[in-house]
Amino acid sequence: MFIAQRLRKENIAEYLLYMWQVEDLIRACDMDIERIKEHYISRFTNLTPAQEQEIEQWYVQLIDMMRSERVSRSGHLQVNRNIIINLHDLHNSIISSGKFPYFKAAYYDALPVIVELRKKSGAADVDEIETCFNMLYGIMLLRIQGKEISKETEEGIKPVSSYISMLSGYYHKNEKEPIDFE
Numbered sequence: 001m002f003i004a005q006r007l008r009k010e011n012i013a014e015y016l017l018y019m020w021q022v023e024d025l026i027r028a029c030d031m032d033i034e035r036i037k038e039h040y041i042s043r044f045t046n047l048t049p050a051q052e053q054e055i056e057q058w059y060v061q062l063i064d065m066m067r068s069e070r071v072s073r074s075g076h077l078q079v080n081r082n083i084i085i086n087l088h089d090l091h092n093s094i095i096s097s098g099k100f101p102y103f104k105a106a107y108y109d110a111l112p113v114i115v116e117l118r119k120k121s122g123a124a125d126v127d128e129i130e131t132c133f134n135m136l137y138g139i140m141l142l143r144i145q146g147k148e149i150s151k152e153t154e155e156g157i158k159p160v161s162s163y164i165s166m167l168s169g170y171y172h173k174n175e176k177e178p179i180d181f182e
Helices: 002-010 012-028 033-039 049-068 078-096 101-121 128-144 151-176
Strands: none
Touching: 002 012, 002 049, 012 049, 012 078, 012 128, 012 151, 033 049, 078 101, 078 128, 078 151, 101 128, 101 151, 128 151
């Protein structure tokens, strides 16, 4: 929870990837708060009892949300999907504007990778932004598991990562003070 709060303020892309990981953690523990406490929360040794209870309550709320939104087995919470929607809307505003040539260049550099990913995954109806996050999340999981990542994938991730990083930066900038797209 504390990590999520910090990431939400600092880097929306890292926040979203973290939240996807939290969703998977909850699923891996069969939506059981006792298992989450035993296998995850108990690892934090520097928490006060109040902090531990706050984190536990956060997980309970997420479990309840996942159940009510029917994403217990797969999918993402609406709050996380809303971030993708907001990033997509921001992307469209930036691309439509004549003020952001570096962003456009980063997007068009990443676009061939995005198109290839959508083609390989058979998910042509998945939004480009979500496709990028699916790739970044998949790579993150491979790294966590210590699995090898091909040179082709390593090369493909660079433009996607750069593009999402720029979009994330504009997201936070726009949150602080709305960007003038005209």
